[in-house]
Amino acid sequence: MSERKDGKANGAPGETDVVVVGAGGAGLAAALSAAQTGARLVVFEKQGAIGGTTRFAEGMFAVQSEIQRADYVAMTRDEAFKMIMEYSHWRANARLVRAFVDESAGTISWLQRQGVEFIGVKPMWPDSPRLWHVLKGPVHTRARPMVNTLAAAAKKLGAEIHLKARVVSLLREKGAVCGVMVGERGGVRREVRASSVVVASGGYSNDAQLINEYTGLKLGENVFPISNTGKDGDGLRMAWEAGAAQEGMGVLQLTGGGPVGPGFNSALASQLAWISCFPGLWVNANGERFCDESTSYFFPHLANAIARQPGSFAFAVFDESQERDMAERGVDFSMGMFLQPGTRLQGLREIMEGAKERGNPNIIAADSLAELAAGMGVGEDRLRGTFDDYNLACDRGRDPFYAKDAKHLFPVQGPRVYAIRCSLGFLSTLGGIKIDHRTQVMDANDDVIPGLYAAGVDAGGLYGDSYDLCAPGSTLGFALTSGRIAGRNAAARAGFGGAEGVAMDTEKGAVVITGCSSGVGWATALLLDGLGYRVFAGVRKEADAQNLRAAASANLTPVFMDITDHESVAQAASAVRAELGGAGLAGLVNNAGGGLSGPFEFTPWDEFVHQVRLNFIGHADVIRSFLALVRQGGGRVVSVGSVGALLPLPFSSAYSSAKAALHAFNASLRVELAPQGIPVVLIVPGAVATRIWDKLESERQRLGALLPEEGRPLYGEMLEQFGEITAELSQVGVAPISVAKLIAHALSWPNPKDEYRIGRDVPRSPRPPR
Numbered sequence: 001m002s003e004r005k006d007g008k009a010n011g012a013p014g015e016t017d018v019v020v021v022g023a024g025g026a027g028l029a030a031a032l033s034a035a036q037t038g039a040r041l042v043v044f045e046k047q048g049a050i051g052g053t054t055r056f057a058e059g060m061f062a063v064q065s066e067i068q069r070a071d072y073v074a075m076t077r078d079e080a081f082k083m084i085m086e087y088s089h090w091r092a093n094a095r096l097v098r099a100f101v102d103e104s105a106g107t108i109s110w111l112q113r114q115g116v117e118f119i120g121v122k123p124m125w126p127d128s129p130r131l132w133h134v135l136k137g138p139v140h141t142r143a144r145p146m147v148n149t150l151a152a153a154a155k156k157l158g159a160e161i162h163l164k165a166r167v168v169s170l171l172r173e174k175g176a177v178c179g180v181m182v183g184e185r186g187g188v189r190r191e192v193r194a195s196s197v198v199v200a201s202g203g204y205s206n207d208a209q210l211i212n213e214y215t216g217l218k219l220g221e222n223v224f225p226i227s228n229t230g231k232d233g234d235g236l237r238m239a240w241e242a243g244a245a246q247e248g249m250g251v252l253q254l255t256g257g258g259p260v261g262p263g264f265n266s267a268l269a270s271q272l273a274w275i276s277c278f279p280g281l282w283v284n285a286n287g288e289r290f291c292d293e294s295t296s297y298f299f300p301h302l303a304n305a306i307a308r309q310p311g312s313f314a315f316a317v318f319d320e321s322q323e324r325d326m327a328e329r330g331v332d333f334s335m336g337m338f339l340q341p342g343t344r345l346q347g348l349r350e351i352m353e354g355a356k357e358r359g360n361p362n363i364i365a366a367d368s369l370a371e372l373a374a375g376m377g378v379g380e381d382r383l384r385g386t387f388d389d390y391n392l393a394c395d396r397g398r399d400p401f402y403a404k405d406a407k408h409l410f411p412v413q414g415p416r417v418y419a420i421r422c423s424l425g426f427l428s429t430l431g432g433i434k435i436d437h438r439t440q441v442m443d444a445n446d447d448v449i450p451g452l453y454a455a456g457v458d459a460g461g462l463y464g465d466s467y468d469l470c471a472p473g474s475t476l477g478f479a480l481t482s483g484r485i486a487g488r489n490a491a492a493r494a495g496f497g498g499a500e501g502v503a504m505d506t507e508k509g510a511v512v513i514t515g516c517s518s519g520v521g522w523a524t525a526l527l528l529d530g531l532g533y534r535v536f537a538g539v540r541k542e543a544d545a546q547n548l549r550a551a552a553s554a555n556l557t558p559v560f561m562d563i564t565d566h567e568s569v570a571q572a573a574s575a576v577r578a579e580l581g582g583a584g585l586a587g588l589v590n591n592a593g594g595g596l597s598g599p600f601e602f603t604p605w606d607e608f609v610h611q612v613r614l615n616f617i618g619h620a621d622v623i624r625s626f627l628a629l630v631r632q633g634g635g636r637v638v639s640v641g642s643v644g645a646l647l648p649l650p651f652s653s654a655y656s657s658a659k660a661a662l663h664a665f666n667a668s669l670r671v672e673l674a675p676q677g678i679p680v681v682l683i684v685p686g687a688v689a690t691r692i693w694d695k696l697e698s699e700r701q702r703l704g705a706l707l708p709e710e711g712r713p714l715y716g717e718m719l720e721q722f723g724e725i726t727a728e729l730s731q732v733g734v735a736p737i738s739v740a741k742l743i744a745h746a747l748s749w750p751n752p753k754d755e756y757r758i759g760r761d762v763p764r765s766p767r768p769p770r
Contacts, residue, residue, distance in 0.1 A: 015179075015192070015193045015194070016040045016041055016042050016192065016193075016194050017034070017039040017040045017041060017194060017195050017196070017491065017494035017495075017496065018030075018034045018039050018040070018041035018042075018194055018195065018196050018197070018198065018487070018490045018491055018494060019041065019042050019043075019044065019167075019179060019180050019192055019194040019196070019197045019198070020034070020041060020042070020043040020044070020197075020198045020200060020487070021044055021167045021180065021197065021198065021199045021200060021201050021235055021238075022043075022044075022045060022052070022199070022200040022201040022202055022235065022456075022458075023043050023044075023045035023047075023050040023051070023052070023151070023161055023163075024050075024051060024052030024053065024054045024200060024202050024456065024479065025051075025052070025054030025057070025143070025146075025147070025150075025456065025476060025479040025480055025483065026054075026200035026202075026455040026456025026457075026458075026479040026480065026482060026483035026486075027043060027045070027198070027200035027201075027455070027456070027483065028043075028050065028051075028054075028147065028150040028151055028154065028483070029107075029150060029455070029479065029480045029481075029482075029483025029484050029487065030198045030200055030453075030455055030483040030484070030486045030487035030490070031043050031150075031151075031154040031159045031161070031487060032114070032150050032153050032154040032157070032159070032487065033483065033484040033485075033486075033487030033488045033491070034159075034198075034487035034488065034490055034491040034496075035153075035154045035157035035158060035159045035487075035530075036157060036488075036527070036530035036531055037488060037491040037492070037496035037527075037531070037741065037744075038491075038496050038523075038527055038737040038738075038740065038741045039490075039491035039494050039496040040158065041154075041158075041159050041160070041194075041491075042159070042160045042161075042162065042192060042194075043154075043159060043160065043161045043162065044162050044165040044166070044167050044180070044182055044192075045161065045162065045163050045164075045165065046164065046165065046166035046167075046230060046234075047163065047164070047229070047230055048163055048164050049163065050147060050148075050151050050161065050163070051143070051144065051147040052202050052231075053202060053205075053227055053228055053231075053427070053428060054143050054146075054147055054476065054479065055141050055143055055144045055147055056140070056141055056143065056227045057135070057142065057143040057473070057475070057476040058134055058135065058142045058143070058473070059118075059122070059132045059133050059134035059135055059142070059472070059473045059476065060104075060107075060108075060132070060133050060135075060473040060474075060476040060477035060480065061104060061131050061132065061133070061471045061472055061473040061474040061476075061477035061478075062104035062105050062107060062108045062131065062133050062477060063075055063076070063077055063079075063080040063101060063104055063105060063131055064076060064077055064105045065104070065105040065108040065109070065121075065133065066105070066108070066109060066112075067108060067118060067120065067121055067133060068105075068121050068130065068131075071120065071121055071130065073121060073129070073130045073131075075129050075131065077101050077102055077105075080101050080131070080471065081097060081098055081101045083470050083471070084097050084101065084468055084470065084471050084474075085097060087464070087468045087470050087471075088463060088464030088465075088468065089464055091463075091464035091465070092461060092462055092463055092464055093247075093435075093436075093437070093460075093461030093462070095436065095437035096435065096436065096437045096461045096462060097461075097462060098437065099437040099438075099485065100462065100474075100477070100478055100481050100482065103481050103484070103485065104477055104481055106481075106484075106532075107477065107480050107481045107484060108133055109532070110484065110532060111146065111480070113532065113553050113554075113555055114149050114150065114153050114553070115149050115553075116135070116145070116146045116149055116150075117135070117136040117145075118133050118134060118135055118136055119134050119135070119136045120133075120134060121133055121134070122134050124469055124472035124473075125297040125298060125333070125469070126297065126333065128470075128472070129470075131471060131472055131473070132472040132473045133473065133477075143476065156551075157530065165182055165183075165184065166182070166183045166234070167180045167181070167182055167183075167201075167234075167235075167238070168181050168182070168183045168189065168234075168238070169181045169238050169241065170197060170238050170239070170241070170242045170452070171191060171193065172242055175449075175450065176449070176450035176451045176452075177196075177197050177242055177449060177450065177451035177452040178193055178194065178195075178451060179191060179192050179193035179194045179197065180192050180194070180197055194451075194494075195451060195490075195493050195494035195495075196451050196452075196453060196489075196490035196491070196493045196494055197451060197452055197453070197490070198439075198453045198454070198455060198483075198486045198487060198490050199235045199236075199238070199239050199433065199441075199452070199453070199454045199455070199458050200235070200454070200455045200456045200458060200479075200483060200486070201231075201233075201234060201235025201236070201458055202228075202230075202231045202235070202428075202456065202457060202458070203231050203233065203235075203236075203428055203429035203430070203432065203456075203457040203458060204231055204232065204233030204236060204429050204432065205225040205228035205231040205426070205428055205429050206219070206225060206228055206229065206230060206231045206232055207219075207231070207232050207233040208220065210233050210236075210249075211223065211429075214249040214250035215250045215252060217307070217312060217424065222311060222312040222313060222423055222424060223252075223312065223423065223424040223425070223426060224260060224423055224424070224425050224426075225425075225426060225427075226255070226425045226426065226427050227427070228427075228428070231428075231429070233432070235432075235433075235454075235458050236432040236433055236458060239432075239433045239441060239452065239454060239458070240433075242441075242449060242452060243443045243444075243449055244433050244434060244441045244442070244443060244449060244452070244454075245433075245434040245442055245443055245444045245446075246432060246433070246434060246460070247431055247432070247433065247434035247435075247460030247461050248430055248431015248432060248459075248460025248461060248462070248463065249431060249432055249460070251429070251430040251431050251460075251463050251464075251465060251466070251467070252426040252428070252429055252430060252467070253300070253426050253427040253428045253429075253430055253467040253475060254299075254300055254303030254304065254307065254424055254425070254426045254466075254467065255299050255300075255303055255424075255425045255426065255427065256277055256296055256299050256302045256303050256306065256422060256424075256425075259355070259360065259362035259363060259420050259421055259422060259423070260362060260423055274331065274345065275316045275318075275420050275422070277296045277297075277299060277302075277333065278293075278296065278316055278318065278322075278326075278331075279293045279294035279295075279296050279297070279333075279404075279408040279410075280293060280316065280317065280318045280322060280408075280410050280412070281293065281316075281317040281318065281386075281387075281390055281410070281412050282302075282314050282315065282316055282317070283314065283315050283317060283376075283378075283383070283386055283419075284309040284310060284313075284314050284315075285309065285310040285311050285313065285314075285377075285378065286310060286378060286379075286382060287373065287376070287378035287379060287382040287383035287386055288382065288386055289386055289389075289390060289401065289402065290305055290309055290314070291305040291402055292399070292402040292403060292404040292405075293404060293408065294404055294405055294408040297333060298469050299469065300466045300467045300468075300469055301466075303424055303426075304466060306422070306424055307424060312423070312424055313421055313422060313423045313424070314421075314422055315364075315376055315419040315420065315421055315422070316419070316420045316422055317372075317412055317417065317418070317419045318410070318412060318417070318418055319412050319413055319414050319415075319416065319417045319418070320414070320415070320416040320417075320418075321413070322410055322412075323345075323348060323349060323418065326344070326345040326348060327344055327345055327346045327348060327349070328344065329344075330342040330343050330344045330345075331343050331345065352365060352418060352420075353365065361421075362420065362421035362422075362423075363418075363420060363421075364376055364418065364419040364420070364421070365416065365417075365418050366416070366417055366418075366419075367414070367415055367416055367417075368414075368415075369383065369384055369387065369414075369417070372417050372419055375419065376419050376421070387412060389401070390411075390412065391411045391412065391413065393409055394409040394410065394411040395411070397409065427475070428457050428475055429457055430457055430460075430462070430463050430467060430475070431457070431458075431459065431460030431461065431462070431463065432457075432458055432459070432460055433454040433458050433459055433460060434460055434461065435453070435454050435459045435460070435461060435482075436448070438485065438489050439453045439454060439455055439459065439482050439485045439486040439489060440452070440453055440489070441453060441454050450493075451493060453486040453489060453490050454486070455479065455482040455483045455485070455486040455487075456478065456479035456482060456483060457475065457479065459478075459482060462474065462478055495741075496741050508528075508531060508532040508533040508534070508586060508748075509533060509534065509583075509584075509585070509586025509587070509633060509635065510533065510534040510535075510536065510576075510580060510583065510584075510585050510586055510633065511528055511533050511534070511535055511536065511585060511586055511587040511588070511589060511635075511747065512536045512538065512559070512576060512585060512587075512588050512589065512622075512626055513525050513528070513535060513536070513537055513538060513589040513591055514538040514561060514563055514589065514590055514591050514592035514619075514622055515538060515563075515591040515592030515593065516537035516538055516539055516544070516548060516558075516591070517539050517540065517541065517544040518544075519688065519736050520591055520640060520685070520688060520736045520739045520740060520743075521537070521538070521589075521591040521592065522548070522736065523735075523736035523737045523739070523740035524589060524591065524736075524739075524740040524743050524744070525537040525548060525552065525556060526548075526551055526552055526556075526740075527737065527740045527741065527743075527744055528740075528743075528744060528747070529552045529553055529555055529556045530553075531744060531748075532555075533555070533586065533587075533747075534555050534556075534557075535552070535555065535556040535557070536557050536558075536559045536576050536579070537552075537556055537557070537558050537559065538558075538559050538560075538561040538563075538572065538592065539558050539559070539560060539561070540560065540561070540562050544558070545558035545560070557579065559572050559575060559576060560572065561622075563592050563613075563614065563618030563619065563621065563622055564610060564613040564614050564617075564618050566621055569618070569621050569622055569625050570625055572625075573625040573626055573629070576626070576629065577629060580629065583632070583633060584629050584630065584631065584632030584633020584634065584635060585626065585629040585630045585632070585633040585635045586633050586634070586635040586636075586747065587630070587635045587636055587637075587638060587747040588622070588623065588626050588627075588629075588630050588635065588636075588637050588638070589638045589639075589640070589743055589747075590619045590622055590623065590637070590638070590639040590640060591640045591743075592614065592618065592619075593614055593615045593619075593640065593642070593655075593659075594611075594614055594615070594655075600653045600654075603653075603654070607654075608653075608654045611654030611655055611658060612654055612657070612658045612661075614658070615642075615654075615655055615658035615659055615662065616658035616659070616661040616662045616665070617658075619639060619662055619665075620665060623637060623639075623669070627678075630678060631676060631678060634677070635678070636678060636679040636680070636681060636746070636747065636752070637666075637669070637673070637678065637679070637680045637681070638681045638682075638683060638743055638746045638747060639662060639666050639680075639681070639682055639683070640683045640685065640739070640743070641659055641662055641663050641666070641682050641683065641684045641685075642655070642656075642659040642684065642685065643684060643685065643686040643687070643759065643763075644656040644659050645659035645660040645662070645663045645684075646684070646763055648660075663682060663684075666680055666682045667682075667754075670754060679752055680754075681746040681752050681753070681754065681755070681756070682754065682755045682756070683739065683742055683743060683746065683755075683756050683758070684755060684756065684757040684758070685734065685739045685742075685757075685758050685759050686734065686757075686758065686759020687734070687759060688734055688735075688736055688739060688759075734758055734759050738758060739758060742756050742758055
């Protein structure tokens, strides 16, 4: 489904399972995660394009990922958790941090399954842990391909993304959130009701009132957002109005900043912006040093130091010898991947002189100390004292004031000297809505607000009072990971994908599914593929294999198998065993089957026997052939039975008796395998809305035409009535995806039931697990 530019529903219903507010990184991750459970969802984005600030991100935090494992990165989840908590002085929400850390590697694997590529893991400062997973993409918008991939994958699973559609409030009913009010063109508003709402609106970076109220800084005067537009805090406000508690307000992802005004490109990739990381001489509005300038390696710390200076700005001071060294030898440290160590700033002087000629007052170039002090607006004597003290420390190789490492003591001597007035910049706000480790929004009493979730920078609790560069890329990493958690839990509340709050496994394992050419098997194969399983999908035709390959990820492998042919089953088991390379199966799903309608008396015997093979004996053959792999993988067996075993219809004697045998077989096998810890689960669906009804009707007509003359008075009228019965059943059939979700639940739930029933026509059908 294509994105709408006007925000109007493209045939969208006024009711859905999940609504996601915002189509940035967190929102898209939530959308795809929810869609992979089979939930219906709608994403509303007030901007005219998807991605938000995420498009400009370079990489994300993760620990114990497969990429790190291949690169011998040894940090563990426990070590990362303690590092983050200690950096925040345990002011961060420990359960939330733990959930983020534990699922971070799974997020990397999940992204890779969608086709997102990484160039590797990089350090953020010299000799730092390699936890920063850098995306493969255009230099200044590395995350743009990832954004497009997530959106495309979500839409492929049925998600609707509406642009220029602003959510103005949350709908509430009996203490729970039950949807949103969406504003459209012309002031028209409409309700969209949903079981769950995920708020992922991107924070409040462009809201001057909130910035000033919670930080004391003045937006556009002494602090400037970088690559942020339309971040007005509307998601926070609507959550607060719904009773959400606040957490993390006032925490910004600060950088050292840079000059503003004519001739200055505010993008982080600019050479002048890099000066805010140069560990030379920094002075405040009084012309005095105020920190160890090499803390710029850890840019949030330098930014904190600048924030407490008069006016919350500072001057980066250097002379022409240092400028020449940057141009000829290159810089010694990086600003992310934009300007890496060794980059030569050969256009720096031209940029500075050009900005100065355009009247930018924040670029001061002088040939004397007196001229420099005048341009900076500081006292000459005080500035001279600062220069003398600093240059003496450089000469002696020891900084008696701030203990700066001697290798970063660069004297400033001239004759030409530059001072760049650097204001604070920030990449994002970092909090606002209190959540728990399941991303459920909490009220002031720490009670969950049912139906409301928050993800990304709208959610507080990940940080103390500063952005944590010990976990580099945690903004993007948390956006995607919290989005995944929020999406699947929001879907679970709507009855999809198992119980709410159950953690997603990093590695789901491998499953074999029979009968994947269409219907329930097709839906199950795609659903489990989206959830992260390695799927071996049983088909009989190359065309069906090609269709599956086109619809699924590279993790899905079609396997040719006719379950009525023992040799075919044996060959399939051998092929799967070879592919697994010593590993086992997490699950075996016996789904293949079909029904033949006709009077038993006149049904050709070979067709009757074939039906029994297809619906029972073949299943037993598959289980016997794959059982060792299931045992080896600690997996379970799930078989799809039928309401026909409970309520047999006329002309289905072969099908119903075979399914009844399958039910009994599963009951016996369950007892046999229980001591081995192998669950055996039976799914009993009623009528399912698939093409089988068309096949049954064509078979009914064929058998009616083939009925011998002596059989017409015996069965002819009943065959006509049977056609009416099947037509009625076809109208009440459940969707294949509904059965697929139940199969996914049976595979993933820690203690599955022996039997699940689904469908209005199934006797004593319990409600599917929520």
